Amino acid sequence: MKNKADIVIIGAGMSGCSIAYNLAARGAKNIVVLEKSFICSGSTGACGAGFRMQWGTEMNCRMSKFSTEFFEHANEILEYDGDIELRQSGYLMIADTEKELTQFRKNIEVQHACGIPSRMVSLEEAREIVPHLNTSILSGAAYCQKDGFLNPHKTTDAFYKAAKRLGVEFYTFTEVTGIKVEKGRIVGVETNRGDIETRIVVNAANAWSQGIARMVGVELPLYSERHQILVTEPVEHMQDPMVMAFNLNLYVQQSPHGSFIMGRSDSSEPRDLRRTSSWHFLEEMAKTIDKVLPPIGQLRVVRQWAGLYNMSPDRQPIYDKVEGVEGFYVAVGFSGHGFMFGPVTGTVMAEMILGLEPSIDASRLRLSRFAEGKLFTEPSVV
């Protein structure tokens, strides 16, 4: 293992790999990525694989559009020898209350101002898009054809391989045990496999980022929460878009392989980094799917799993350089959408670290917004 690096990134999920690639692509050298398990072993590897531009804040609309446009060409840009399996088969957002429908209308105005091709759809049209949808319990829907899914493992692998080709070194099964600070600036990182001298550390550990920040005496305003997903046996293709509902609390997509992948949130989930499966989730998920998309209830669940959301107070990430600890950067608090924002994360952080002109203004996502009381809560999060 190297004992000296210009930049050390902690975490090799989507964020860490994208930051590494974007730094190297802009000419940065001597970059090391430390991962305590294997590549994509954390939140990215357990995510629901969707990406969407149907957000309720202008910031998220702009960032997701940037990411989507990247994903559309990611195989070529990253010169990937595999396929990230991008499919723009849409997101159908369904509402069962007037309140939620009003929120959709407001969101669409924000989306249109950003050039996102979303629209309200009638229940009849929603049924044309997803024939097995139980529209009798719904009040309306919104749709964007350009939303969709891509394979999180392959996408992260594409960034990882591209970064590696540009000279980035990845050390897996290497856990950061401490960060050395002298006179208010980072001077090195300690791991279970030896120490690395460095003046720049990027905390991209998402669910585990609070622990990393505490190593330099910084308390991040975040908590990590378990979220669960289940997958069914594969069946013939029957559903194009992701179906998502905030009030009914579900998201469900049919993977290219044919299995249905679905999840929902639960505010009573543990916040202790546990990633076990619960019976309660299985029951609640089964009841929800049986009600909203009854034919899918006839499929067999073959596995459930869990991953961690790294929740921030306004459910938006933090991209910043931390005041008081020179050389310490954070790309954390993704609140469940770190995978789909990966291209933006890498771009914003690389430009910030290298002092380049930002190609997307993410200054509102600074860490100090919480202390300043300048939160801007994203209304549309599962």
Added chain:
Amino acid sequence: MDENTIICRCSDVSLKEIRELIAQGYVTYDEIKRLTRIGMGPCQGKTCGQLVLREIANATGRSMSELQFHNIRPPVVGVKLHLIAEEAERNEE
């Protein structure tokens, strides 16, 4: 053994594909799973698990008992979601 032998019957993954990934440095079951879908199908690795672990062991010189299989997660066998929903509602009554 013929390299076209199917190792994962749920997702049609051949021995050749597994060996290529191992040669590229993906030497944990979980990494190979995420890139090929082995162990993600209805059998949940009950068929392919040992075969893939043996390939990793042979290639890396590590013993199979040192290698990690994926997390065992519920359910043990496939169950219709509707039946789980029905049972959950019956218990609530």
